[in-house]
Amino acid sequence: MEKVILLNPYFSHTIWGGRKLAEDFGYDEPGDDIGECWGISAHPSGECTVSCGEFEGKRLSELWNDHRELFGNAQGDRFPLLVKIIDAGDDLSIQVHPGDEYAKLHEDGSLGKKECWYVLDCPENAELVIGHNAKNEDELRSMVSGGRWNELIRKVKVRKGEVIQIDPGTVHSITAGICILETQQSSDITYRLYDYDRVRDGKKRELHLDKSLDVITVPAPSPEDHIIGYSDTADNGVTKLIECDKYSISKVRVNGDLSFACDAGFVCATVINGSGRVFDKDVKKGSHMLITAEGAGDIRMSGDMELIISHI
Numbered sequence: 001m002e003k004v005i006l007l008n009p010y011f012s013h014t015i016w017g018g019r020k021l022a023e024d025f026g027y028d029e030p031g032d033d034i035g036e037c038w039g040i041s042a043h044p045s046g047e048c049t050v051s052c053g054e055f056e057g058k059r060l061s062e063l064w065n066d067h068r069e070l071f072g073n074a075q076g077d078r079f080p081l082l083v084k085i086i087d088a089g090d091d092l093s094i095q096v097h098p099g100d101e102y103a104k105l106h107e108d109g110s111l112g113k114k115e116c117w118y119v120l121d122c123p124e125n126a127e128l129v130i131g132h133n134a135k136n137e138d139e140l141r142s143m144v145s146g147g148r149w150n151e152l153i154r155k156v157k158v159r160k161g162e163v164i165q166i167d168p169g170t171v172h173s174i175t176a177g178i179c180i181l182e183t184q185q186s187s188d189i190t191y192r193l194y195d196y197d198r199v200r201d202g203k204k205r206e207l208h209l210d211k212s213l214d215v216i217t218v219p220a221p222s223p224e225d226h227i228i229g230y231s232d233t234a235d236n237g238v239t240k241l242i243e244c245d246k247y248s249i250s251k252v253r254v255n256g257d258l259s260f261a262c263d264a265g266f267v268c269a270t271v272i273n274g275s276g277r278v279f280d281k282d283v284k285k286g287s288h289m290l291i292t293a294e295g296a297g298d299i300r301m302s303g304d305m306e307l308i309i310s311h312i
């Protein structure tokens with residue numbers, strides 16, 4: 001069995017995208033509106049294919065359906081995670097995601113969306129929208145219906161290297177110039193709450209106020225509940241960033257040779273800096289891969305690089 005399977009990303013072209021993703025990560029993708037790179041995805045809205053080896057050209061969902069042994073025979077009717085890099089060339093709309101229960105009922109059996117951000121790059125004094133200031137349901141509804149957005153949304157300062165957990169029900173948005181690596185449940189369900197009243201091609205983008213109000217958590221948890229602190233001390237090793245019911249995420253620094261074990265059926269990995277090798281495969285900044293059940297128990301890396309890895 002192959003120990004590592006490299007993937008071809010899917011690129012999402014968006015009105016707020018740019019060229020930066022392609023340039024910074026060395027992707028050969030045309031267009032000056034690249035907003036998202038879905039590096040590890042089996043979601044029907046944007047799926048990855050295998051770039052080389054025994055399974056070259058196969059879609060990730062095919063591997064999941066036909067070769068479950070690669071994933072340590074993990075359970076589930078779909079590949080559970082989605083890893084993407086988002087480069088905000090402009091402020092994104094303010095949005096909220098449903099949890100599993102609501103999505104299953106109202107969104108045709110979709111998964112809910114819990115997500116976690118690792119801030120790859122951001123301007124100095126950058127701010128994100130995380131949470132809101134309404135004290136109760138009535139206040140939330142009156143702020144939304146009255147368009148009192150500046151009072152409602154809560155802005156939080158953010159720095160490069162920070163880890164931010166966005167639970168379903170959290171009002172959130174990334175702002176212009178911020179680049180994140182997002183690890184999330186494999187879901188594409190987003191409710192748009194506010195789009196800064198922007199007009200494009202003569203109209204505003206559709207909002208989903210009723211569904212947003214259905215799922216927003218009131219009152220919002222404090223910012224400290226979202227921004228996860230960690231001490232990035234490992235010079236050649238693994239630092240756990242977050243562990244929750246949907247995923248476990250770590251940062252890996254490779255400086256020379258490194259071997260470590262993951263207690264998981266399979267591992268998702270993205271190189272965020274530098275270059276090196278994972279088992280026998282050459283990788284560099286922007287490479288996305290699966291480490292299979294055969295490799296997860298004794299992962300071998302070498303070179304000078306940083307990765308974000310995740311598993312269920």
Ligand code: ZN
Pocket residue numbers: 095097115166172
């Ligand atoms: Zn989101």
